[in-house]
Amino acid sequence: MILLLRWILFTLAIMFVAWLVPGIGVENFQSAMLVTVIMALINIFIRPLIVFITLPINILTLGIFTLVINALLFMLAGYLAPGFFVDGFLSAFLGSIVLSFLGLVINMVTVHNAE
16 A cells, blocks of 8 residues: 555656656656656666766765766656656756655655554
């Protein structure tokens, strides 16, 4: 039940990011649900590998390069998901920051409710 709730909340968060950040768009709720799944798969399989490969750069920048990685993976999701588009790097950068903040709030709410 918590998994379904998290999926819906992240879908709504993606729709909010598309509404808030210029240059990011989502066609409908189904497209946002698909983007949620694609972003989850990217974060499970691709992100750890990219973070590991760029670890020296991340250490030199004290972790700030992770924001660039998040933006690039957000752009990848925009490329892979039909009905979801990201215009450029700046839009992806801002969108990934907003989505990360919303994800933090969603995680806090769902973990608190799961206990």
